[in-house]
Amino acid sequence: MYAHHSVFTIANEGKDDMFKNSLKDGRSVWLNGRQVDITQDPHFVGTLQTIESLFYMLENDQEQKEIGYFDKEYQCWIHKSFLIPRSKDDLIERRKTFQLWTKETDGMMSRLSDYARSRLTGWYANREFYRQYDQEFPEKISSYFHKARKENRFISVVQRDLQIDRSIKSIGDKEKLGLLSITKKTDEGVFVSGAKMIGTAAPYSHDLIIYPLSTIKEENKSLAHMLIVAADSPGLHMVCREPFSADKEKEEDYPLSSKFDEMDTVLIFDNVFVPWERVLLHENTKAIAEIKVDLISNSLAYHQSIIRLYTKLDFVAAIANEIAETIGAEGFLHVQEKLGELIIQLRTISAMIIAAEQNGKYLNNVYIPEFDYIQTARILGTKYYPRAIEIIQLIGSGGFIQIPSSVNDFDSSIGTLLQKYFHGKNTSALERTKLFKLAWDLIGSPFGSRHELYERFYSGDPILQTADQWKRYDKKHWKEYLASYLNRE
Ligand SMILES: Cc1cc2nc3c(=O)[nH]c(=O)nc-3n(C[C@H](O)[C@H](O)[C@H](O)COP(=O)(O)OP(=O)(O)OC[C@H]3O[C@@H](n4cnc5c(N)ncnc54)[C@H](O)[C@@H]3O)c2cc1C
Incomplete structure (x- = not known):
């Protein structure tokens, strides 16, 4: 039986700071030309408080029943975005949780992880289909799925290549287009360089699921990967747009932007290491084409x-x-x-x-x-x-x-x-x-x-x-x- 080690309980601090402290991991977030600690920077504080309050619902005796289900294996409450619907009732249960969460933010926060978790849950539920393309995929996605739900991890999905030159039909020119590709392989994993957009809520995330949205031909298979990248990976830089958040003290004048600005980023990968167990798919154009649809x-x-x-x-x-x-x-x-x-x-x-x-x-x-x-x-x-x-x-x-x-x-x-x-x-x-x-x-x-x-x-x-x-x-x-x-x- 697994012990319940959520990202909150891992942090050895007062409960109020647990989510926040889980983001104090040396992640490289860039704003206004300098690296910022999002747990302290005033542009992030209001939104961080909103996310914390939503994530703590799972720790609250009453609210956990509304947004979670009790997992007997882990002996803990799991957010219903991780629930695999085995019936119409399960699907409706998922809907009720999403309704509750979205009402808390008046629908203004779209990437509170429930979207990415739903994606992950779908791929996990369908994992055996991918064995024909990669024998190891089912085990790799299972390992991450279990970790993510047990630890209540905040996940985001980032798929799009940078908007540099959309007229180019072939994506072979990876340097010019800044495409994410493998620069080195070792026994332990791969190193990747390139960039991706748009990482909404990436600064608040624990992990980023990365794969290409573009169609990739076999001759460009070196671009066809599905990766799960820890947000604190050395060499991963999150470049923020101008903040649209208002100061928390100005909440009455800016009731939405003071607490719901999710932040959007461009992710720059500068030789980022990804261990093999998080390289879910590797140089696999066919599987990537299936994953997307x-x-x-x-x-x-x-x-x-x-x-x-x-x-x-x-x-x-x-x-x-x-x-x-x-x-x-x-x-x-x-x-x-x-x-x-x-x-x-x-x-x-x-x-x-x-x-x-x-x-x-x-x-x-x-x-x-x-x-x-x-x-x-x-x-x-x-x-x-x-x-x-x-x-x-x-x-x-x-x-x-x-x-x-x-x-x-x-x-x-x-x-x-x-x-x-x-x-x-x-x-x-x-x-x-x-x-x-x-x-x-x-x-x-x-x-x-x-x-x-x-x-x-x-x-x-x-x-x-x-x-x-x-x-x-x-x-x-x-x-x-x-x-x-x-x-x-
Ligand atoms: C606020 C915001 C947050 C986002 N968050 C995320 C996120 O968290 N994760 C993520 O993965 N993505 C995210 N996205 C990206 C989103 O998926 C893309 O914006 C969307 O897919 C459109 O692609 P693009 O912006 O690259 O536009 P482009 O493809 O660059 O399009 C630019 C123009 O060219 C035209 N065009 C481009 N290609 C063609 C073509 N082949 N034929 C005809 N016309 C064409 C388009 O119609 C458009 O007018 C976000 C976008 C926004 C605006």
């Missing part, structure tokens, strides 16, 4: 994505409605129509989730949600979210600018005049200001813009994804409809 892994991960999407759209709709009521615009027909549109978005995504779960099927003894409905919801999300943001702009209009610089201004000597002039139809000036600050953080701040970009692209290029719907669609019955009109046999 693994139906179990994709279905479980995208199921999580659309549950998060629903929560986020619900949150956006709540803000839109509140703004309309606050400024007395809810009676206008076009405003009602726009709010109705947001409700249609919600009902559509909700229906897709239900349809995917109810029409799920067994694949290799795993009950997976119906992929086509999930994928449809994901693609709709790339259009729904920007439209929802646009609707907030259209309803609130100049109101987003008619706000004082800070809610603290109400405590200043101009406070009485602000109370007099900044109120809403039926709301106080302070409440109206707080609402519009919240909305601005969502639609106008750098954090908000990043979210719009995220929803457009996180699931891949939406054009390719949509075209793929047509490519994969069974069009036979369309031909049948038309046969008599066209005098075909």
